[in-house]
Ligand SMILES: OCN(O)CCCc1ccccc1
């Protein structure tokens with residue numbers, strides 16, 4: 001099972017490397033990896049298991065956070081309306097996005113960052129993502145709100161981008177005009 005010791009931290013080259021596309025349909029190794037990643041997320045959100053194994057709660061994880069430079073992500077979370085998003089995806093790509101921006105009022109964190117980094121993280125308010133799932137099916141996801149934020153955070157990890165790279169250096173709490181705040 002994946003635990004915190006498997007998650008690389010700031011300074012590890014995987015976090016600033018562009019990850020490689022994976023061959024689809026996925027081979028067993030990559031399917032098992034995606035399953036291990038989503039199991040980690042579920043474990044991290046289970047109070048008993050998280051406490052037993054000292055897991056930080058995560059809503060998503062990208063293979064580069066395990067030191068594996070592959071374009072694989074898993075997400076498992078409920079949005080603010082209680083909709084469940086549970087996906088294991090290969091080669092996810094943002095194929096279109098809104099001009100409008102959005103950001104979480106709480107800012108963002110990262111399992112690979114052992115410190116609080118203050119500031120708003122402006123992202124696209126709405127995105128369309130194309131990806132391949134575990135069975136090799138091509139998916140097209142239209143995302144907004146909290147889900148759009150999380151998917152962008154994960155896809156950034158495949159391109160060597162950390163959430164704080166988006167924070168305004170001069171004024172961390174400045175935001176693009178008419179950006180939508182997500183509470
Ligand atoms: O890469 C995933 N990860 O570091 C876990 C935290 C994910 C996350 C946290 C805040 C806003 C969006 C996404």
Ligand code: NI
Pocket residue numbers: 109110111112153157
């Ligand atoms: Ni992260």
